Amino acid sequence: MAAVRRRADLPRVTAFAVLRAVTGDGAYPNIELSHALRSAGLTGRDAAFATELVNGTCRFQGTYDRILAVAGRRPLTTLQPAVVDLLRLGTHQLLAMRIPVHAAVAATVDLARERVGERVTGLVNAILRKVAAKELSDWMEVLVAGETDPLVVLATRLHHPEWIVRAYADVLPADEVEAALAANNEPAAPTLVCRPGITDRRDLLALGAEPCRWSPVGARYDGVPGELEDVRSARVGVQDEGSQLVALALSRAVEVAGPWLDLCAGPGGKAALLHGLARERGVPLVAAEVAPHRARLIDRAMAAYPGPHTVICADGTRPAWAPGSFAAVLADVPCTGLGALRRRPESRWRRDPASLGDLVPLQRALLRSALAAARPGGVVAYVTCSPHAAETTEVVDAVLADHPHTRLLSAPQYLPGVPGLRGDTAQLWPHRHGTDAMFLALVAVA
Known part of the structure; x- marks a missing residue:
């Protein structure tokens, strides 16, 4: 009797499609995610899972690429772009989302089989198991081994290109650079803004938002703004x-x-x-x-x-x-x-x-x-x-x-x-x- 093949789950399928659009076509993750989640009918925990998969993978992509090159013992340019994106998604699950190794690897292999083909499943499985052999902190030690420039070490540990870290160091006090970089790795909470003459901050608070600290027309919202009728009708905007x-x-x-x-x-x-x-x-x-x-x-x-x-x-x-x-x-x-x-x-x-x-x-x-x-x-x-x-x-x-x-x-x-x-x-x-x-x-x- 032939083995029953597992189907890739919808949140991961959706995340993979979005990541391919981002890395392959230059799409913006927020716009692509919004369309993809709506099209797939994903809400609640499934939508949150797909969103973290995409945003987290994009945020740490440069770090993950270096880890994958070491784990795979080959330049990523020798792999199909779709396979690289699969490996990035799997690495984020293993190193940043605390998903059990067997679940993260098996789910990524299923996704590889369904979206790329059977021939790449062995490669995906082997590289991800090497990634899983170390925690993210241990991989950081591998990546910074022998490096003496403190800004290069900071760039690696906080997942930024070196040129950005140097640009921050040029304009910030030395004791703030690390905090500024770390803040970039924390997703921003949605912020609403009223439309003067149509709505005011009382309307934002009535939606369950909390007042901004300095903007008299804004409020922070712990939810999905796109689900609010006032946002859909443009009576309220979404703006940092x-x-x-x-x-x-x-x-x-x-x-x-x-x-x-x-x-x-x-x-x-x-x-x-x-x-x-x-x-x-x-x-x-x-x-x-x-x-x-x-x-x-x-x-x-x-x-x-x-x-x-x-x-x-x-x-x-x-x-x-x-x-x-x-x-x-x-x-x-x-x-x-x-x-x-x-x-x-x-x-x-x-x-x-x-x-x-x-x-x-x-x-x-x-x-x-x-x-x-x-x-x-x-x-x-x-x-x-x-x-x-x-x-x-x-x-x-x-x-x-x-x-x-x-x-x-x-x-x-x-x-x-x-x-x-x-x-x-x-x-x-x-x-x-x-x-x-x-x-x-x-x-x-x-």
């Missing part, structure tokens, strides 16, 4: 407190009358908040976004607001508006995303130092465009979700040096009560503030 704070700071700094501009508005979180705040002032907001699909996301984020709102597809470096048109301009520029590693676990391995070569010139061009768009007496907020000096203070210093009729405002003045801010700019941190590592510079235009 740090993102809320930089938008609020700009709104507080504006003193002259006139329309507002969000220069790089997709996917729409800050634009929707600014739209509500601008409506309270009786002024319009123009939300500009170069990518049509992201412009549609802005429309969706603003859907709960009655009446017209202006979303245009426009390249911020080639303005579709006259110079000096706006009283407030938000330039939330494309960046490496090193400040959102809690939420974007794949980013630390997807980006590299070469990314800065493309991004920094664009960031400078967008800040110059933002300054040109502001009217006399207006304010520009330069924002990145990165603490890398090349994307933050160096961009601001370089651009303002060529704009003598500008003045750097004290950003901390417009973030009342927020501790640990130094100098005229504001750098938020997960380990200090429990937010993404948002950077803010406020510039007054004469």
Whole structure:
């Protein structure tokens, strides 16, 4: 009688499909997971299991790849990409999820058989059993053996590429670097944001959320935001407190009358908040976004607001508006995303130092465009979700040096009560503030 083959379980099948999309097609785990969980009908513990499998594997991917290369005694480039993803998922179960060895290995072998083929099952089984022979802490000792550079050791132990650790060390006190890196390995709790003029924080608290520490329009939510009707209807948004704070700071700094501009508005979180705040002032907001699909996301984020709102597809470096048109301009520029590693676990391995070569010139061009768009007496907020000096203070210093009729405002003045801010700019941190590592510079235009 032929042996009965076990079927791979649905949460692992779903996680594998998502990981293949992330590593093979460049998909974003949060977006891909949302679609995949809904399509598979996974909820509760099964959804949580698949989510941890994907996010945890993405977060520690670089570490797992080094472990697998040692355990398999071969470069991972000699294996099929699908097999590498199977091994990554199995390694996360073995080293970080405390799943019994026999269960983790058997389930991954079943998945390999079903999704790749019988011929790879022996290889998957053999490599994972070698991985299982050591605890994660023991593997760390193997990986750092003989290394004398403390930053390289820290990068290995805390699962970050070395270049990111050095970037953090450049801008943080030495005694905070480890805490900052460790905070990136803790998943961020969802944070809700009200839509001013439609909902307020009392509505968020009525959903069971707890008030944010500094944002008067935000609350932390211990649940799945997508299951809330107010989120689905866009009466409530999902937005990190740090993102809320930089938008609020700009709104507080504006003193002259006139329309507002969000220069790089997709996917729409800050634009929707600014739209509500601008409506309270009786002024319009123009939300500009170069990518049509992201412009549609802005429309969706603003859907709960009655009446017209202006979303245009426009390249911020080639303005579709006259110079000096706006009283407030938000330039939330494309960046490496090193400040959102809690939420974007794949980013630390997807980006590299070469990314800065493309991004920094664009960031400078967008800040110059933002300054040109502001009217006399207006304010520009330069924002990145990165603490890398090349994307933050160096961009601001370089651009303002060529704009003598500008003045750097004290950003901390417009973030009342927020501790640990130094100098005229504001750098938020997960380990200090429990937010993404948002950077803010406020510039007054004469």
